[in-house]
Amino acid sequence: MKYSETKLAFSEFLNMLAQHTELDKDDECHLHANLQSASDESLNSGVEGYPSFYYFSDVGGKKYVLEENEDNGGSVVYEVPQVDEENEYPCEIILRDTVGMWDGDAYENLALYDISVKPTESDESDTDVKIWIEFYYSPTTLNAPLDRYARNNDVNTEDSSFEAYEAHEFDTYADAKAWIDKQESGRYYLSHGETDRPKYTITN
Structure with missing residues (x-):
């Protein structure tokens, strides 16, 4: 066009x-x-x-x-x-x-705008990386969360600072992978309207 x-x-x-x-x-x-x-x-x-x-x-x-x-x-x-x-x-x-x-x-x-574009996945040798979170909800669910980066208060739940809602930057790929492994361990309970557990992508 x-x-x-x-x-x-x-x-x-x-x-x-x-x-x-x-x-x-x-x-x-x-x-x-x-x-x-x-x-x-x-x-x-x-x-x-x-x-x-x-x-x-x-x-x-x-x-x-x-x-x-x-x-x-x-x-x-x-x-x-x-x-x-x-x-x-x-x-x-x-x-x-x-x-x-x-x-x-x-x-x-x-x-x-409900346009999902997943960032490019990082290599294991990358540093200063972020985690992109994709959520899966029924299209009719009201106030369903939007896809976004893991935030500072996701990683540190006690963070109530001004930067709490900013994207968290992990020092290494391994650090980010360890956080994802923790989220994916154990039983996961779906929220109202949620059809599957979130998907995580490490990106820089």
């Missing part, structure tokens, strides 16, 4: 949408819902502070993806001249390409 960032302002693009779709741009209270309804594809995290993506396949004969940020001043409009309609999802492709420039870890940010 090919795309390029335009110089269209958010308000300018809304005016274009209003001319070529059924979008009610003046209904600010329901703008998110109206954009989703008018779009051919949308992608959002449902988390405050993270952008939503909307794909429009025909706006005056052109295709666009809107990356809408809450302050609107940071919103970006991409023109998408070429799309394989059957195999490509423009919102997801642009999200994957740009998420590395956001604050925070790219893999954890993708998980917010």
Whole structure:
């Protein structure tokens, strides 16, 4: 898929949408819902502070993806001249390409959009490694945990510091493997909606 960032302002693009779709741009209270309804594809995290993506396949004969940020001043409009309609999802492709420039870890940010991308597994000789945790829950489970790195308070349950929720860095692969072995030992009780025990991957 090919795309390029335009110089269209958010308000300018809304005016274009209003001319070529059924979008009610003046209904600010329901703008998110109206954009989703008018779009051919949308992608959002449902988390405050993270952008939503909307794909429009025909706006005056052109295709666009809107990356809408809450302050609107940071919103970006991409023109998408070429799309394989059957195999490509423009919102997801642009999200994957740009998420590395956001604050925070790219893999954890993708998980917010229910896009699971497992980090590359480390070699046994690697140092300063992390552990990626994949959770398995029924799709209908409310508030199911998102895939993420093992945090400082996972490793040290008494850690209540400001850094408690940051990804824990193990000195060596062996240290990380020992922590995983401890988690996987003994009987495991599934939580409500959980279909299997978590999977752990050592990564750097």
